[in-house]
Amino acid sequence: MIFNEFLENLESYEPGKPIELVAREYGIKPENIIKVASNENPFGSSPKALQAMRGCQPALYPDDSYFALKHALAVRFGCESANIIIGSGSDQVMEMAIKAVCNENRGILRAKTTFAMYDIYAKFAHAPVYKTQSEFHDLAQMAEIYTKNAANIGAVILCLPNNPLGECPDASEVYEFLELISQDTLVILDCAYMEFANFKDSKKHIKPAHVLSKFTNVLYSGTFSKAYGLGGMRVGYGLANTKLIEQISKLRPPFNITTPSLAAAIAALDDEDFVQKGIKNNFDEMPRYEAFASEFGLKFIPSYTNFIAIFTNEEKNSSILADNLLKKGIILRNLKSYGLNAVRITIGTKKQNDKVLEALRAEFA
Template sequence: MIFNAFLENIAPYNAGRPVDEVVRDFGVLPEDIIRLASNENPYGCSQKVIESIKKYAKNISLYPDDSMGKLKELLAKTYGLSAQNFIIGAGSDQIIEFCLRIKCNASSRVLMAKTTFAMYEIYAKQTGAKIIKTSGKLHDLKEFEESYKEHGADVIFLCLPNNPLGECLDFVEVYEFLTSIDHKTLVVLDGAYQEYAAFKDKNKSIDCKKLVLDFSNVIVLKTFSKAYGLGGLRIGYGIAQDDLIAKLHKIRPPFNVGSLSLEAAYWALKDEEFIQKSVEDNFTFMRDYEDFAHSHQMDFIPSYANFITLFCDNKTLNSTEICEKLLQKGVLVRDLVSYGLNALRITIGTKEQNLKVFSLLQANLS
């Protein structure tokens, strides 16, 4: 059988070891598993979400409202925009795919950071587009500008904060960068972790309303999978001028987001107190990881997200071996070897979860 040639150059996304396998292979009890590999909210989701799903479950035999009007109206109120400025997707990943499909083909170029979210490249390659990456490890807008001038781009991705490293550009410098980009180039600002960045430093906060008013070629992506704790329901959204949103809707399949996901997202967005507490605790406990890194001579990147990246180079350690040893004890963290880094990305967990991580790391670093 003959398949599309682009498949030869695509490595599937690695979501990590399934929990069931860890339980089976290492004899760890399911309740003792600590998931700190996928940047989920360790506190789960708002109780208001749980209650709403219980009430709404009787309607699951019916197709969802394809207009998604209830959630869009709340988003519009939240951002001071119109419902026409939003598109809802099965996770923000789906909207990444939509963005590339409306812009790219085999003659296109897509510009991104050297180390960033893997799905940008995977989806771009599915269109046949050529991938252009900056040379440095972190987001550097001067490198983006130089690459853009040299190669051009049909789509540019900026991850704010960046996954998997955690650094984040200031909004002022991002805005200035956008003014230098031709309006024919689509710029995707991925704000999956913006709730965390905006809390830690207001200078990192993306002003979505200003971008929508000023740029026809910019879309901001957000998700309910991280701070809102709805990873299992797969729902995210994009914010842009209505003309761009209308183009994305041309390729959106009908009923692409389920009823329970829409209902959960609505109530998650309304519970600001839950988000505030989750984000506060995240940075309280992140300081413990920073202290641990300092005391064990491990380099790290100051993070504006809900995870921290610890480098193993200074200790002549192997990140893959450490991840495997933690896995055997039921602790799942992310090995960044696939990015060419000898590093661990660890989601900031609860106090009890973090203490177990420190204990296991201590045993493997000494």
């Protein structure tokens, strides 16, 4: 078998371990395992979404126009349905966008430490990758790199807030940065965690309607996987200028989300109480992890997401820590693959956090 050359040096994305795998490997009952590795909603899914899924007909293909979902999103964000594309997760929307504008001569620009799939999608397009020296979204560094290499950059990607670190620049800083980018260059705003950032600090809030009114080259992407509790349904969306949406849509596969996914997403948008309950719990509980880190002299990054990144030490490095907790039925995200001696912990329910923090303290005591 002859494979494309770019696969030789392409590392697979490493997701959080599934509960079923940990149960098999360590002989732990699934109900006794706590997964705080993949930034899923600890409260599950909205009751309205669950009811909608039970009422749909999965033997039938979904409405491929996604009329009802696009209309609901258009009302939510103050735009038109023609400004919206639906994807199997927001990552599919970004993959299509990168393929639409990048090639061997036009690469992507990103922060040094950010969502690993950006590089994988760039390699699909044979596109080079430009990145900052800073781990974070240093927009001044990004602007400098862009200015020097504008002709060779097809897409600039900002993860707002950033996964896996959790930091987030102010919206005003982002808008100023967008003014520096040529209208011939696509800018992707990956806003998978924007609901959390807006709750914690409204200065971080990127408003899609404002982006659409000012920038024809910007794609705002969002997801139902986090705040809306539909990670297993795989529904995402992109908002952009109609011409940009038309071009990206040429790469969209037919029926790219399922009939139950479509029904769940429409219903989830109508259950804001569920969303706000989860977000409030997130920021009520997060200070407990900050206090733990401070207690043991561990660095952490103030987070605007539903997770926190905590840096460990050489004596108890991130791999040892993650493995030790795995044996206790607690799944963390080891950030070793990002070159960091750190773990990322999704903020769970109070009961889950009690157990996770107890296990963490036992490791560092």
